Amino acid sequence: MSHRIGVYPGSFDPIHNGHIDLIERCLGLFDEVYIAVLNNEDKQALFSVEERVEMIEEVVEQYPGCKVMGFSGLTVDFVHQVGGNYLIRGLRAVSDFEFEFQLALMNRRLSPDIETVFLMPKDDLTYVSSRLIKEVCRFGGEPTGLMPDSIYSKLTSRLRSKESQ
Numbered sequence: 001m002s003h004r005i006g007v008y009p010g011s012f013d014p015i016h017n018g019h020i021d022l023i024e025r026c027l028g029l030f031d032e033v034y035i036a037v038l039n040n041e042d043k044q045a046l047f048s049v050e051e052r053v054e055m056i057e058e059v060v061e062q063y064p065g066c067k068v069m070g071f072s073g074l075t076v077d078f079v080h081q082v083g084g085n086y087l088i089r090g091l092r093a094v095s096d097f098e099f100e101f102q103l104a105l106m107n108r109r110l111s112p113d114i115e116t117v118f119l120m121p122k123d124d125l126t127y128v129s130s131r132l133i134k135e136v137c138r139f140g141g142e143p144t145g146l147m148p149d150s151i152y153s154k155l156t157s158r159l160r161s162k163e164s165q
Contacts, residue, residue: 005084006030006117009075011038012052013045014155015059016133016147018125022090023060025119032065034082039072046134046158059148076111087116092126134159 006026012019012035026033035056039049047055049070060066071078079087087107089100104116120126125146133143137152137159147155 002085003032004030004086005032005034005082006086006088007034007036007075007079007082007084008088009036009038009071009078010090011040011043011045011130012056013043013047013130014052014133014147014151015056016128016130016151017145018090018092018121018128020059020148021121021125022088022119023063023066026088027063027065029117030065030086032067033063033088034078034084035060035066035068036075036078037068037070038075039070041072046155046162051154055151055154058150074110076107076114079114080111085114087114089116089118091118091120092129 006029008023008026010019023033023035037049037052037056045052053068053070056068060068069082075087079085089104091097091100100118104118107114107116121128128146133146134155136143137155143152
């Protein structure tokens with residue numbers, strides 16, 4: 001059997017337990033997993049790519065076979081760059097499916113050698129998103145248990161500093 005390299009791309013702004021759940025399950029499916037942190041200039045990220053890479057590295061340092069890198073451009077180009085053959089995408093709800101389906105078909109058209117694999121998070125994490133967590137924190141809520149404490153601390157600190165500007 002060939003060496004299976006999976007690439008899990010995303011904004012991860014910030015990483016949360018839904019992401020971590022998928023990463024842990026990817027490690028059971030692939031020999032190596034790259035977490036590819038997207039520099040998306042169309043989105044106003046709270047953390048820089050470098051900060052997100054650093055935060056994710058802290059979280060995944062316990063997982064051998066897991067690497068974290070920033071990237072911009074086409075995801076399929078990044079997959080080729082690292083020698084990958086699988087693209088991992090998370091599906092939380094039916095509402096994610098249409099966009100993810102279109103994206104998978106476009107990626108297949110661009111690079112037929114890369115297979116897209118869809119994973120669903122644990123059912124108690126299906127509603128979790130970075131956007132929702134940021135919104136809850138922005139209004140003083142505490143999304144306890146939805147992200148590692150170290151990430152929560154960085155998130156609340158960043159939101160407080162933005163408010164004071």
